[in-house]
Amino acid sequence: MALNKGLLFWVAFLSVFQASMADQIKVGGTGTWDKTTNYQNWADSTTFHVGDSIAFTYNSAHSVVETDSMGFQSCTPSTILLQDNSGSTVVPLKTEGTHYFICNTPGHCSSGMKFSVTVLPSTISPTTTTPTSTEEKNLAATVAPPKSLLAGVGIMGIAPFILFI
Ligand SMILES: [Cu+2]
Structure with a gap:
């Protein structure tokens, strides 16, 4: 039983972890790749991150090609980065x-x-950059004491003059 509970925990943990990653x-929101959907409207209202993938489902009349800006604009893909006509294509967004x-x-x-999509940095990166900023804060804190020490020394240095006057 304990083993089962542990396993369930890990399955739940990993699925949540994967979903956020x-x-x-x-x-198009439905997965259907055909001539009835305005895919650019859909793409413009959808957020994509590195690590996400786009799933296409289609019949033999269609294919999926990833091309470059020129191939996209001219509808003549002289550069083919990816091509599939299997009817079910999942394209990972790697960059x-x-x-x-x-x-x-x-x-x-x-x-x-x-359609064209703008792929944003991976959703994991903000958490990995957080420790760096705390490190910087810690560094600033360790730099600060010598400054106040200097100020203290400054006052001490002036003190004899005040006594004289
Ligand atoms: Cu088609």
Whole structure:
């Protein structure tokens, strides 16, 4: 029993941990990749982080291509960073910045099966940078005492003159 409880705890802990780290985001909100959705509207209202992935579900009329800015704008992907036509594609977002996706079936990209996403830094990074700022604060605290010591010495130095006057 104790073992089971421990295992349950870890499963719960890991699932919460994973959920906060990486999301699998369904394209267009539903996961369906076709010609009926305005994907750019969806992408503009969705937040993407490094570690997230985008899931596409589609029939054999479509494909998923990740291309560059030029391929995206012209709907002619001379640069193909990723290509799949399996019907179920999960694209991991590994780097920050803009990523471009189109359907490579002739005419589909120009009729709206295209979107670009802005991928933000991983959600984990803010917590990893926190210790650095505390370290800086600690450093400032250790630097401060000598200053007040100097001030003290300064007053002590002046004191004999005051006595003279
Ligand atoms: Cu298509």
